[in-house]
Amino acid sequence: MTMPAMLDDFLAFSLAGSRPSADAASGLCANGAVRWQWLDHGVMQFEPCASHDGVDRQSSVLASAGIHGDETAPIELLSFVARDIANSTLPLACRLFVVLGNLDAMRAGRRYLDDDLNRLFSGRHLQLPQSHEAPRAATLERLAGQFFAAAPAGGARWHIDMHTAIRASMFEQFALLPHTGAPLSREMFEWLRDARIAAVLLHTTKASTFSHYSAETCGALACTLELGKVRPFGKNDLARFAGADEALRALIGRRPEHGATRGGELPRVFTVIDQITKQSDAFELLLAADVANFTPFPKDTLLARDGDYRYTVRHDEERIVFPNPTVKPGLRAGLLVVETTGETHAALS
Missing domain, CATH: 3.40.630.10 (Zn peptidases)
Known part of the structure; x- marks a missing residue:
């Protein structure tokens, strides 16, 4: 055939x-x-x-x-x-x-x-x-x-x-x-x-x-x-x-x-707790251009600003995923996550 x-x-x-x-x-x-x-x-x-x-x-x-x-x-x-x-x-x-x-x-x-x-x-x-x-x-x-x-x-x-x-x-x-x-x-x-x-x-x-x-x-x-x-x-x-x-x-x-x-361990788990949204073309993402996904930041770190908008880390540690300042206004410019491995694994059905 x-x-x-x-x-x-x-x-x-x-x-x-x-x-x-x-x-x-x-x-x-x-x-x-x-x-x-x-x-x-x-x-x-x-x-x-x-x-x-x-x-x-x-x-x-x-x-x-x-x-x-x-x-x-x-x-x-x-x-x-x-x-x-x-x-x-x-x-x-x-x-x-x-x-x-x-x-x-x-x-x-x-x-x-x-x-x-x-x-x-x-x-x-x-x-x-x-x-x-x-x-x-x-x-x-x-x-x-x-x-x-x-x-x-x-x-x-x-x-x-x-x-x-x-x-x-x-x-x-x-x-x-x-x-x-x-x-x-x-x-x-x-x-x-x-x-x-x-x-x-x-x-x-x-x-x-x-x-x-x-x-x-x-x-x-x-x-x-x-x-x-x-x-x-x-x-x-x-x-x-x-x-x-x-x-x-x-x-x-x-x-x-x-x-x-x-076998082996299940993957580590992170839960989204917020996102950074690009409001306008004045948006600034205050990170190095090559910062890696899941990079951790301590509480009170200023990550972004856009006019009167500010995003400051509120938890003891937050990690950023998909940081991208080049998206169109109104779209997500980054996700903020915290680790939730233990409780997630325990709750799996």
Whole structure:
């Protein structure tokens, strides 16, 4: 069985803007064991054709990368996952939905063209109808919603959204969990441990990210992974991302022994307690340009000012994540977190 070009190199096919003809938009791969379907540029669905040992057709996994176009390492990893499913190197044991996000930004080597795609989900794209990114957010919402709507009742639902960070971090690889009000999942924390994620950041308010959309609207166990620093295509040391790659492959291949044999401590946990918001173009972030994510600051440290606005550390220690003074006015210029490891681990369901 000849593998279609789009499966052999899904990334190259997607970046080329190629669109298959109607009679070539679906078929069988993995020696007939998997049915695939091209749904849109950068969007593909895979499903095992029949039950066999190890297959759990009740489970549905959404794996996404490239929601920011310059975060290339996870994009490359996800393209390899599609290839390996197609050529039977990676046996598929669940329904799988693969998304390469902001293709136009990927082609331009930029984070986004008009607006951050990862701030346009849960309907926020309707507020920015002229944005280049708005139609893509609407398309990904619709297709992801359809994927989970067709999921078998009672089956596990996961969304792994893979990113890389703009700057260095005191924890090179960390995760963010959306806030929906649901109890935190021990299964998610154990998966993050297996992915060698060192820290987890807990949001405390609703957001407009892709992972928040899938968690709140689609009922998925969802996370955003930050796996290292932004680099151009072809310049990534993918061995640095082996933990996340192996854990994702274990999840979609349903190999429970992956987690059972790794063991070790669960990731440290930090909870968002505030954010710095850029009010105007007079905004000043009073930090070194290269300050790392999770850098701690003691009480009474002045971190930002903007006209009459000031942000001063109120707790004995607060750490800053995603400091970025170049965002548009009205957007977040940094998150402030405090460590909550002990109480979070104790409360896991």
